Amino acid sequence: MIPRYSRPEMANIWSPETKFRIWFEIESHAADAMAELGAIPAEAARNIRERGGAATFDVDRIDEIERETRHDVIAFLTHLAEIVGPDARFVHQGMTSSDVLDTTLAVQLARASDLLISDVEALLAAIKRRAIEHKFTPTIGRSHGIHAEPTTFGLKLAQAYAEFSRCHTRLVAARAEVATCAISGAVGTFAHIDPRVEAHVAAQMGLTVEPISTQVIPRDRHAAYFATLGVVASCVERLATEIRHLQRTEVGEAEEAFGKGQKGSSAMPHKKNPVLTENLTGLARMVRAYAMPAMENVALWHERDISHSSVERMIGPDATVTLDFALSRLTGVVDGLVVKTDRMAANLAQLGGLFHSQQVLLALTVAGVAREEAYRWVQRNAMRAHAGEGVFRDLVEADEDIVRTLTPEALASAFDDKAHTRHVETIFERVIKN
Amino acid sequence: MIPRYSRPEMANIWSPETKFRIWFEIESHAADAMAELGAIPAEAARNIRERGGAATFDVDRIDEIERETRHDVIAFLTHLAEIVGPDARFVHQGMTSSDVLDTTLAVQLARASDLLISDVEALLAAIKRRAIEHKFTPTIGRSHGIHAEPTTFGLKLAQAYAEFSRCHTRLVAARAEVATCAISGAVGTFAHIDPRVEAHVAAQMGLTVEPISTQVIPRDRHAAYFATLGVVASCVERLATEIRHLQRTEVGEAEEAFGKGQKGSSAMPHKKNPVLTENLTGLARMVRAYAMPAMENVALWHERDISHSSVERMIGPDATVTLDFALSRLTGVVDGLVVKTDRMAANLAQLGGLFHSQQVLLALTVAGVAREEAYRWVQRNAMRAHAGEGVFRDLVEADEDIVRTLTPEALASAFDDKAHTRHVETIFERVIKN
């Protein structure tokens, strides 16, 4: 997480101020529940809630205490006692640090998920607008980077729409994985705390109850979460890569919008580079990489060890902030994308209709030619056209085997462009609801 | 995928014979649909279905043809033509190789998922049986590898049960991600094939229709799938690691069952090593690693490239076969696990009740001592006990500050063992339904 690739709202989730505020809320809600259960005085719980609720926690002071105690939660509780006074001794009763830390991480990841989900929604809206705009903009489809058959630019975007719709579903599921609350005490047995405290805190913090914790919330949840972020980042990379390809000089079918004062190259003033999508490619590599340590975190020793903590202090912010930035940047790129329909048309025409080869092949097999034979007839003309020895249609119309087999009508129909767009609406209906 | 770590049912999913059989089924169902639509003769479709259905495909012959054509689907279709005769020209009409290959992979991954899901079910059954058996077997809970407070061995297993229940849910979701059918032709436009063919094949093969494919089924689905397998493998590692810890000489609380003729060490005949769970640790590393290339596969170029193919030829079998083997091995380990309740009891007693320290701490704060102060009082006695300077309870009962503060009843209650097991049923009800 570096400022260059951060947006404030997501970064704030990970600030010390936010963290201590959530810690306080958990402790305070727990105290309320304990008071309700008669475990601590109601007066104390109210005092904690009111004085702590009104206070601003002093991050520097907490850090100072932590330097002595080398324990962050104890440092916070000590500072809280400075604010609340003697009633502070009723805070954290029967709880363990992990109750606070893990539930806090759940809150942070849930909030981060909410931002990511709305990022994806904004991206989907941008893609949808451009997809509908270019629903019937013809463009060459490419397999292996080689011209295959025509498609439309809208279909390209509709695919991205479907992909990010799946990401939306995945993020919702990932959020549910991690949005759990554990207030179960040492090794998770509720030996010193009533399970109803957990239920109360969960409800107040918008979480579900962790069915069984062992002091810590099990880390398979977080592994699933960060793995999902890695998958979403990979989808970002796919669309970014498509745009990078479209912008390359020889293709020139789309371009990232270029700001007014922006400079493409310190040495070559003519260049308009797809730097945003290249940047997204790199960011995707990072978010993907964070899935690995999250998976290694699962196998904690016995009821818990703390090896996961340093990992999560890093990937918690790094993965969510980076993906949030990436999704937002991608939305901007899609929104502003300069689509060059003339270049699309020109590229489409480049191979002289060679993409009709499959239609010719089909016409021949329908006319009774064995598939292997038909393939050879078509390929020999395709290869000649590809080698620049003529326009494909002319060559086909001069091929004795083909002409002998197909009627002029069948041949004409094989060179009909409409085939390629006749199901565009069908596909759009499947993926983009208007 | 190596024989040592393979089980036949899963391995068979990935055999050439299975693959060609699925290829044939897809082609034959597609032909049926085309016949129904009048695109090819009904006679031809029946002929294909019957002759192909009765035939055994000759893997060597197909390989031989592929060596010439360097194209696996064309090689298969050529061989199919040798079986079916002239009607074979109606096979694969308007389709592209990816229609067959990707839909086949979907069938294979769906079948693999079914096995993995039933593996997890078998594992859950084994864990459940042992968890109930040891619901109240007391054992020390450990954080950081250090004795913390008591728990039960049943709770340890209940946590594993909850974890693998989540894995079950994840595998069901992962199966749905990949179980889609695409028969959409070159670049996915249905230019030469009716979408109803796709719908028919999907229904026959037990798949859902891929809403939008671009010749290939989008690889974010597979990335999500293999990432899920990595998470499940990490859960395998967690339980395996727990058992490895429990079996170590100094702990000795559980042991993998040791076969009759089995030898522990070529040099040291006395050793009984947790080799199965160590093996599972290694296998988990592998399955986890396969998630990375699956994520890198997402960003195919334009409508498709074939870089994903070599990855999937490897991780398709490797990840599923290895995880199937690992889950099955883990089930066997859990089933046969030798649980040493005497060692559990002995270890529990090892620190002389030091684990009651938190109860003492709580009693002190309830009695009005500030948390910080109480912590210091308890810690000084805990440290002395830990250093072997006496039994914790004795030291506490001799501590003037503590004795002055707590009534004898409060002190006795702080050393009561029952606190640690009073919520075992509560937790079991949350995770293991009887």
Add this chain to the structure above:
Amino acid sequence: MIPRYSRPEMANIWSPETKFRIWFEIESHAADAMAELGAIPAEAARNIRERGGAATFDVDRIDEIERETRHDVIAFLTHLAEIVGPDARFVHQGMTSSDVLDTTLAVQLARASDLLISDVEALLAAIKRRAIEHKFTPTIGRSHGIHAEPTTFGLKLAQAYAEFSRCHTRLVAARAEVATCAISGAVGTFAHIDPRVEAHVAAQMGLTVEPISTQVIPRDRHAAYFATLGVVASCVERLATEIRHLQRTEVGEAEEAFGKGQKGSSAMPHKKNPVLTENLTGLARMVRAYAMPAMENVALWHERDISHSSVERMIGPDATVTLDFALSRLTGVVDGLVVKTDRMAANLAQLGGLFHSQQVLLALTVAGVAREEAYRWVQRNAMRAHAGEGVFRDLVEADEDIVRTLTPEALASAFDDKAHTRHVETIFERVIKN
């Protein structure tokens, strides 16, 4: 490791036959050394050497014994006893299985390294030949996929040559990392075996002595090894990606050679796809992924555990066989690469000399214009040329600010092509020695 991506010589290193042969050699050399030291009868050592040396080990028989003992080395020793007779009891004296297994892995990885090193040498030879052939073939250099300034195709290849020269160096270092011999007995103390046995076996097997083993050879060595393979694979991916880009329809500057009977697409006969380099891209993803579990293998528990073993049974063959195949395939691609100098020339001309912009910029600053000012003058003309409003040189020659500043000679010199190739020889001399 699957047959499709395997070459026999590398695959054979990992066959059971090879493995048992190496096991025997280690045991036999160890016996010789023990006999020399008087620890066992000389007669026994000779008997072992001669009978074992002449025998073919029966893999099925060893597997059969292993199924009972569940221990591979004991199974082998039992089979060896069937061959050698009573003297077999002198085999493996004071040794532990790991002495045999780890030293065998060292031999296998050393042999694999030798193949990989010679693969890289073959690749370097192919690249060198093509680099010299095209040393002065002009082609556009591209940054961000956008035309930048001219370079030569030879320079592109010279960069690949330098990169694989570094890979050569890395593989030699990686080989040295793993080519060590440990015959140190249980937990590595030489309690029951003389260190001179280790020295003898090391010398005979072409290895160096592992300075300190703890029953196992430390796995940081293997981590470094497989990480190196991942780096080399990433270099394979770079050159493969370059070729994929060059072959795309709109660029068309190079093409993988296309076999006679080869079919590009089952549906589109005209297509010539860069399938080999796409395949290499996927293979690189796999080899890279194997580095992760190799690194996780380092932290074995105490003196050793066996979690590394399953990983190495898989990545040992998988990583080396796949990289061997990939390097060999890349060599074939480079050797046969169809270089289209006409398309290179055409692409170079596409932007009408826009790539001279930097020269104009430099001429202006030399003439005293502030860099910022000069940049703006050049950029406005570059942008117009890029937008199709004229040829860059014409626009520049009509720009009043520029014309006022530069002499006609300075302007002409700024459009001189030779600048871009004047240091080609300099660079070649740095990286490719003739």
Add this chain to the structure above:
Amino acid sequence: MIPRYSRPEMANIWSPETKFRIWFEIESHAADAMAELGAIPAEAARNIRERGGAATFDVDRIDEIERETRHDVIAFLTHLAEIVGPDARFVHQGMTSSDVLDTTLAVQLARASDLLISDVEALLAAIKRRAIEHKFTPTIGRSHGIHAEPTTFGLKLAQAYAEFSRCHTRLVAARAEVATCAISGAVGTFAHIDPRVEAHVAAQMGLTVEPISTQVIPRDRHAAYFATLGVVASCVERLATEIRHLQRTEVGEAEEAFGKGQKGSSAMPHKKNPVLTENLTGLARMVRAYAMPAMENVALWHERDISHSSVERMIGPDATVTLDFALSRLTGVVDGLVVKTDRMAANLAQLGGLFHSQQVLLALTVAGVAREEAYRWVQRNAMRAHAGEGVFRDLVEADEDIVRTLTPEALASAFDDKAHTRHVETIFERVIKN
């Protein structure tokens, strides 16, 4: 890179101030070389060197300019012009941003390497001291977490010493990989800049000349670098894991030093947890993960794209700062490690000499018993001893087969402890030079 896991000296390498200072130095040295070659006025070069050298670059001002130009190097050059005046137009002549950026990264990584190398040296010194201190401290060696045979604590540390010695060698090699200088202009052809400028800058900055760059320094160098850091981190994890194991309650053979005010647990005051080594385990996971995106960075498109940049902005600091912190923390842990020789002795005695089983086995085979037979004899007694049915030596001395075979002297010798330490000096001489 987060403050909690950062040390200032390493963090400073990555500060904006350091970066801009290096940028300036490169530009200034390049200007000097150009002046020497007559390409720009000597007066200008001196002016640049002196004014820039005396200036403090205003990070906020540069950021402000970058927000408009969206180009960091141009922003810096603009700010430099504000400082230097009109002569600034001679700065960066014929260069491209990458010349500055990549050479700067080389300087930063070289400096980071120097810190890491000295970190390893400090760690080696600490390990050596403790290894010599405990050269002959007996302790049980463990394989699979199970007692195997005795070793010494010094040998455990000597293994770590050897491992980090290898890491030292690897870091030196990794430093050489990345410490190269490229000043080759657009697409690396030296079209607008003399190669002698590069040579001069390289010499001044303490780098070697990059033999061939393509505007960027090839990223296989950085991949090798970060992969090496991942291997070193894995070695950190190994030693950290060893200590975690030794500190667990039941083992108790070593302990991290516990600070005076430190609190082990907010709930359980008696606990002394190995939190530093657990933390190191997590940090190792992170450093290892960074190797993946570094490898994915290798395959830049054509002469360069900028996808590597965002990755390196993150892993450059993150990997080096984290590893520096981890190495330093590990040094502190080793230095202060509380070694409990009494617990080592007690654990060693725990199995009642069962570890002599191999010596008995050897004695039997030397006495002529077939290995298989001898193994069975020993195993039956070992198993009984392990099951608590008696002390191993007593059982052996009561075994009729064994007593019949071995002389009392041979039997006594098989229970001699000295065998296990007789080669300690031999091994120390191999790895730790005094």
